[in-house]
Amino acid sequence: MKNYLKHDEWCIIEEGFNREFNEITESVCSLGNGRMGQRGNFEETFTGKTLQGNYVAGVYYPDKTRVGWWKNGYPEYFAKVLNAANWIGIKVEIEEEILDLHKAEVSDFKRVLNMKEGYLQRTFTATLPSGKQVKVDAKRFNSIVDDEAGAISYSITPLNFDGKIVLTPFIDGDIKNKDANYDEKFWDEVHKETAFAEGYVEMVTKKTGFHVVTGQKFQIFQNGKAIEFTSFPQKAEKYVASQVTLSAKANEATVLVKYACNLSSENHAISELLPKAKAYLARIEAKGFDKMLEEQAEKWASKWETNDIVIEGDVAAQQGIRFNIFQMNQTYTGEDARLNIGPKGFTGEKYGGSTYWDTEAYCIPFYLATADQQVARNLLVYRWKQLGKAIENAQKLGFKDGAALYPMVTMNGEECHNEWEITFEEIHRNGAIAYAIYDYVNYTGDEAYLAEYGFEVLLGIARFWSQRVNWSEAKKQYVMLGVTGPNEYENNVNNNWYTSYFAVWCMKYLIEVSEKIKASNPERFQELASLTNLNETDEFDRFNHIIRNMYLGEDKELGIFLQQDGFLDKELIKVSNLPTQERPINQKWSWDRILRSCFIKQADVLQGIYFFEDDFDAETIKRNYDFYEPMTVHESSLSPCVHSIIAAKLGDKARSYEFYQRSARLDLDDYNNDTEDGCHITSMAGTWMSIVKGFGGMRVRNGQVYLAPFVPENWTSFSFKIRFKGNLLNIKTYAHEVLIENILGDDTTIFVHGNTVELKEKSTVSIEQKLLN
């Protein structure tokens, strides 16, 4: 755990240059606008520890699979988010010396990620080996208004000399993914050109053929005024630059304002990329840096209006939650149904692919409550569009008749994960995808979605489950063999309770949805039945038979659900008995030892209880929580938030807060020692859930909002906003009072601690807080 970033309510602040942590700070200071993003790299040359990272949404490369031992059914490719052209580069030479913070003496260094207005600023004084001193103030952002562009204002002031400064802004497309399987480069050059203070590189990805034009255009200011200058073009492979030599005076700032854009063939015809990039840059240059930044701040302000969580009395927690919300918004805006949320977003390469079950299980609830319902809908439609591929994927593994197995990791619908115990066995992902449909419809009331898209996905998934189970003569029940539950520290287990429970639920839900569509729109049902070759009688009979006869492991004496058949044979030890030096076990223990141990990587039975809590009484939840929690090592960032929500439900405020803390500042404090690879974007939605569903106790049942809020002990108050069917509500909780403001929308009714609360339009209701012990 590290503690070098300053606590502040709205900013992430690094004071003094922490070279050894630079890659961590780069991850944390990543910028994004849903269409493109990049790590918090330096604009000028840096030869120290750094991971240069620029990403363009939706642009990927299928890297040939590399495994030690090939297994039939493995996908041939692993689609990777591509590290793309570096557009932030500005080479700075001072009288022939290159400005490089790795070689210079650095003082007054400050790097600030301003989350309120959405920009990154870096200020420092550098003393070069020659003794020359310069002061730099660099500010940049990825515009959320002009979302294919970014802008940089780079100000450099000589402090102890008058002399020559050479500035060379460039676009460098000669980039390699750090995680390339065969050390190959994934981009080819198509075209490059330069003009005065302007340059473009057009590149194409190998195999996938995505074209991206990255362009730059810049202006230079001295004494606050744009100056005339001469720029010398430079070209190299996949590289364009314009070199400008300037004379600078001591204590007078020279400011280079660079505008850049990334236009991709995902959004434009290939033939139009270059002319459009030129027009784009001309337009934003005319708008100007200050105006763009002003618009950026305004748009962020409107996002915070509906997204913000305010915590009084704990600055570290406030910073933590805002950081999570900020990164979620930078990663996915929901405007484009082809995009999704990668576990690292635009902050690093790890995990390749872009879509995991994380999206449905963790991110959808966040977007449902904080964004227009179209955003969550787009995420669902994304899976609907990939249904054909999910059916092919299942066919490849021997399933038939429209059974669909969604991939564990994907870019375009094809599986790109290749560890047999996950690719073939971690099939619970299908459950989360079905659940997200339920979640969306339950939250928004948009039942039309079911007939339009939902049914087909639910049917494909139900068909898969019905074929994946088998009848056990011994048990006289259906069983599900050879699976990996969410707890990846057990593989190839039989009857993982979570997966089996989910399978049954999916079939039940499909039948319920079918009945609804039949009743409301029988013609559409007929259409869907013929589209999907549904043999309703036979197929539904089988689903119902499985629903009635599925084996779900339970230990009656302990009163718990069994994570899997053999769980109780394990030596049951508590995590508290594990020596600290042996943790995290995934870095310290051999894999077989982990598999045989009782230690649970992430919520498994408890993940199921989280999804289906209304199916169980409080005692059952408590018994399972008391049994499994002490064996959970939380070595997945997705885990603590689920435990936080369950602890809150059980009234264990202190534990709930403890779990929340583990996820809220996970990246800011580099809790798991891995932030340098990128931030844990999808688990950030989980942090949000632990506040809203945990401390806020928010649930949606039968189309209505239920709250059961409490304040963690060391906070004075906290408040969160939710959008719910045309209303925007602000819920502010103190120890003794809850204030609920109906900011937008008509009169509505909600439930707080089980009591009905009428909320008049634009008014605030105060409720005496039930004190939890």
Ligand code: BGC
């Ligand atoms: C977790 C998975 C998760 C993946 C990506 C893994 O460590 O075990 O549940 O989908 O990370 O976040």
